[in-house]
Amino acid sequence: MLNEKAQTELTKTMxxxxxxxxxxxxxxxxxxxxxxVLFVGSRRNGRWGIPKGHVERGEASSAAALREAFEEAGVTGVxxxxxxxxxxxxxxxxxxxxHVAVHLLKVSRIADKFPEKDVRKTRWFPLETALREAAQPGLRTLLSRLETVGV
Known part of the structure; x- marks a missing residue:
């Protein structure tokens, strides 16, 4: 029988x-x-979502969001x-x-070449359609807030 600390560690691992x-x-x-709204297709299952990924050590989440947007979708902006x-x-x-910290990115440029161009689909959706197409429920909640902030 495992003690409480060992059980907690095992549960975390599992x-x-x-x-x-x-x-x-x-x-x-x-x-x-x-x-x-610009969505990228998941490489695993093709479902639509936003560009996202890891945050490098010492990197601000806003900088990581901008980097991921370019790597996955070829977009830059503010x-x-x-x-x-x-x-x-x-x-x-x-x-x-x-756990994804989401930043708004107003797109000003779309590159012809970017790192994941050959492995990802990208598509622009009207906001109403994006609300239906988003793979994650939490992302749908954020998209519904986008309507009210007046971007």
Whole structure:
């Protein structure tokens, strides 16, 4: 029989660990003034989400969000240094829980070449459609807030 401390450690190992990530909610206005959101397809399952990934040691989450947006979707622009919101998710293939600090990124440029161009799909969605297409429920909550902040 395991003591309480050993049981806690075993449970942590079995259930994975918490992983901090940063993400960019990339947006623009279309010719009619409507908000559009850029999604990237997951490499694992093709579901739509925002560019996101790990935060390097000493890197601000806003800088990580900007880096991930370029690596995964080829976009650059003005990133808000303030965290717009957070959501958490689990990957089908990992026991870890991922916690994403999301920053707004107003897209000003889309590159022809970027690191993950050949392995990811990207697509602009009107905000209303993005609300339906987002893979993570927490991301849908953030998208619904986007309507009220007047970007």
């Amino acid at each position: 259930s994975g660990r918490d992983v901090a990530q940063a993400g960019a909610l990339c947006y623009r206005r279309n010719e009619n003034g409507g908000v559009e 990133v808000d240094k303030t965290v717009f919101g957070m959501f958490s998710y689990r990957k089908d293939t990992s026991p870890n829980q991922y």
